[in-house]
Amino acid sequence: MAKFFRAAIMGPPGSGKGTISKRIAQSFGLQYLSSGHFLREGIAANTEAGVMAKTYIERGMLVPDPVMTRLMLSKLEQLSSHSFLLDGFPRTLAQAQALNNRYQLDLVISLNIPYETLKERLSDRWIHPRSGRVYNMGFNPPQVEGKDDVTGEPLIQQDDDKPEALMARLRHYKEVAKPVIDLYKSLGILHSFSGTETDRIWPYINSLLSNKMHTLAQDAHQSQTP
Numbered sequence: 001m002a003k004f005f006r007a008a009i010m011g012p013p014g015s016g017k018g019t020i021s022k023r024i025a026q027s028f029g030l031q032y033l034s035s036g037h038f039l040r041e042g043i044a045a046n047t048e049a050g051v052m053a054k055t056y057i058e059r060g061m062l063v064p065d066p067v068m069t070r071l072m073l074s075k076l077e078q079l080s081s082h083s084f085l086l087d088g089f090p091r092t093l094a095q096a097q098a099l100n101n102r103y104q105l106d107l108v109i110s111l112n113i114p115y116e117t118l119k120e121r122l123s124d125r126w127i128h129p130r131s132g133r134v135y136n137m138g139f140n141p142p143q144v145e146g147k148d149d150v151t152g153e154p155l156i157q158q159d160d161d162k163p164e165a166l167m168a169r170l171r172h173y174k175e176v177a178k179p180v181i182d183l184y185k186s187l188g189i190l191h192s193f194s195g196t197e198t199d200r201i202w203p204y205i206n207s208l209l210s211n212k213m214h215t216l217a218q219d220a221h222q223s224q225t226p
């Protein structure tokens with residue numbers, strides 16, 4: 001039976017998870033699942049999970065684990081015969097354990113980016129809220145200033161991307177992510193990358209994924225050979 005490749009990406013806000021995920025999905029054909037995107041979709045459609053999630057997100061809090069786990073596992077259920085990349089989930093140890101009971105990840109990418117870089121990037125991050133498309137005035141500016149490339153609709157800056165909110169978000173990320181990172185380290189699937197530019201980190205991630213997917217394909221082939 002073909003083995004599907006299952007990965008997750010972790011890192012503080014602004015570390016480039018979305019940017020790198022896009023490249024991974026394009027280069028390796030993995031299905032990309034972003035928890036933030038699903039939540040925003042649920043909020044826009046007024047689903048039960050969306051209505052509940054909104055009250056937490058508006059207060060700058062994490063959505064409760066059972067809500068998040070139910071949402072993401074049901075999305076994964078629809079993808080049971082597909083390789084995937086998770087972004088934004090699992091965020092807490094309880095979420096990681098719930099995921100692990102259902103799917104074992106092959107690889108977890110963790111991004112370590114200096115605080116000054118995160119601050120600079122986020123103060124310049126512009127978002128098209130409906131699609132989640134992300135721009136940066138220096139790194140990947142829109143074709144027309146302040147407008148989304150596809151729809152021409154206005155771009156916005158999120159309040160919690162402002163430098164005064166960042167320190168608290170970062171502290172919170174570190175606290176919550178540590179036991180998740182420790183779990184994946186103990187499972188031997190954690191790969192950490194440090195640097196100030198995605199373009200410099202990308203070749204290492206690219207070759208790591210190429211090697212892993214090649215090994216997986218070979219293993220699947222051998223297990224099929226009588």
Ligand SMILES: Nc1ncnc2c1ncn2[C@@H]1O[C@H](COP(=O)(O)OP(=O)(O)OP(=O)(O)O)[C@@H](O)[C@H]1O
Nearest residue numbers: 012013014035036037057061062063068088089091
């Ligand atoms: N796995 C999760 N568990 C709990 N809450 C979540 C989870 N994923 C997303 N959320 C909620 O949705 C919000 C938006 O998530 P999203 O991943 O888009 O962006 P973010 O966490 O604000 O930062 P960034 O994309 O910059 O890393 C979060 O602030 C949080 O309240």
Ligand SMILES: O=c1ccn([C@@H]2O[C@H](COP(=O)(O)OP(=O)(O)O)[C@@H](O)[C@H]2O)c(=O)[nH]1
Nearest residue numbers: 014015016017018019121125135136139198
């Ligand atoms: O090398 C890089 C990688 C990303 N970005 C920008 O930094 C911001 C944060 O990146 P992303 O949204 O991918 O990070 P996430 O919050 O998903 O980890 C975005 O405006 C990106 O365009 C950047 O300027 N340089």
